[in-house]
Amino acid sequence: MTTSPPAASASTHPAPADPGTTPGGALLAAHDLHLAFGPTTALASASLEVHPGEVLALMGPSGSGKSTLLHCLAGILRPDSGRVTYGGRDLTAMSDVERSALRRSEFGFVFQFGQLVPELTCAENVALPLRLAGVGRRDALGTAREWLTRLEVPDVADKRPGQTSGGQGQRVAVARALVTRPRVVFADEPTGALDSLNGERVMQMFVAAARDTGAAVVLVTHEARVAAYSDREAVVRDGRVREQVRA
Template identity: 60%
Template sequence: MPDPIIAATGLHKSFGSTEALRGVDLTVERGEVLAVMGPSGSGKSTLIHCLAGVLAPDEGTVVMDGIDLTALNADARARVRLTRIGFVFQFGQLLPDLTAVDNVALPLLMASTARRRANVQAHEWLDRLGLADQAAKVPGTMSGGQAQRVAIARALVTSPAVLFADEPTGSLDSVSAENVLTAMLDVVRDVGTTVMLITHDARTAAYADREVIVRDGRLSGAHAGVAL
């Protein structure tokens, strides 16, 4: 039975005279890994920002895990992002002076989890991503692939309902990218986290359960609509 975790309906968003989104409907099932593709300037980032509650659409609704994000003010949306959404980006997301375990524990500490408990959970997530022996290292002493797996552990440590991964392997070579992507998807499929995988790369998108393509502020042709 369908169990949508994201239901976006009739999304419109403009910046001045530029229409970035022109009526997007999108449903994402719980536990699904969805690739969001599209050329630069297509409205892809605006769509993602609306779905993650970073931006409020001019028209339309976004319901995530039963919460209508479009009915919340900016502070309430920020709280939802902290507790219900994880983010992984292409570059520069780890704090360089903190060890891997401290980087991973940070979102828990920000959400008022006790330090001892936060550290235990951070170690568990590093272990899940094959980084148990890297816990005491700072990001500058790790490979790009290891640092990216730390960033993934940090994004998942709060057990988010949805993980937004924006070009998560875009700065890595092909072999490291495959290793990181496989590690991330093994873990999220194991725990049932929904993933929005934003990518230009078709080989990365091929790891998803399906893809949508954003073009000119709309979902392109056959890809639009509800999950199959």
């Protein structure tokens, strides 16, 4: 261990067998996270486990801190205190370079909108994580097109995101999230900007494709019908994970 977890967090966990691994075979776990934005408390002692291959819905009213928790789990935000471990490694102690590397190789992201680069074509957008990971342009684009075909949007490959419909754009985003065969996909209201029908289609394809690749999904949503695609749910209320039920 070159890095050690914060002393406070270590002492609040009684008898951890090994501070680097999470009991119960969790792939990704949050331990007692606290995070405040100025006077606003976003997370107050939030703990959560994500297991390999499961689809976990994070539910809760708006402002409850569910998106903040997702961002902490993904290593995008750093909590004020507490730890996030991924495969036994402490995400909160990693450098930006290491966390960036995780994002492009082990994690995938699907957000409500705006995560596609408007200057690039859809195929180039999907190929982006591969290219950032050093894959050659031709190979990356080939893989990207396969994914677009799999998500039934091969026609948009050479269009820019601005020229596609919302549903198509989200499928492109799903393709981009899965193209590196990540172990965890973080999805924040992935259907939030879509109507019911398109939202259902995107969720069906997303969850099916994620299960195929064996990726775990952390799905933030306030819609029960979207959460119904999950294997289990956790509710975030007032910055705390209210409940966590294993399916």
